[in-house]
Amino acid sequence: MMIPYWIILIAYGIGFAIFLLLASLSIYHVVRFARMSKSGLIGMYLFLACVIVVLGMTWLGIRDIDWTQEAELNLPFVVVQN
DSSP: OEEEHHHHHHHHHHHHHHHHHHHHHHHHHHHHHOTTOHHHHHHHHHHHHHHHHHHHHHHHHHTTOOTTOEEEOOOTTOOOOO
């Protein structure tokens, strides 16, 4: 069974969109309720820095992939008959 690489990219994009939603809610709560707290702001900046590092590493990892190729998916419980 062959699966194109771009399917994996779509799944990653959906997961990233969910992450962005939850991260924006978290940042909103820090800005709204911990505005005067230095530890809350430091934690938020550390979180944003880690997100930027992870996104940069992800970009470096996937930028050279040919997304039109297909990968063979070998699952023992799936039988494909031609």
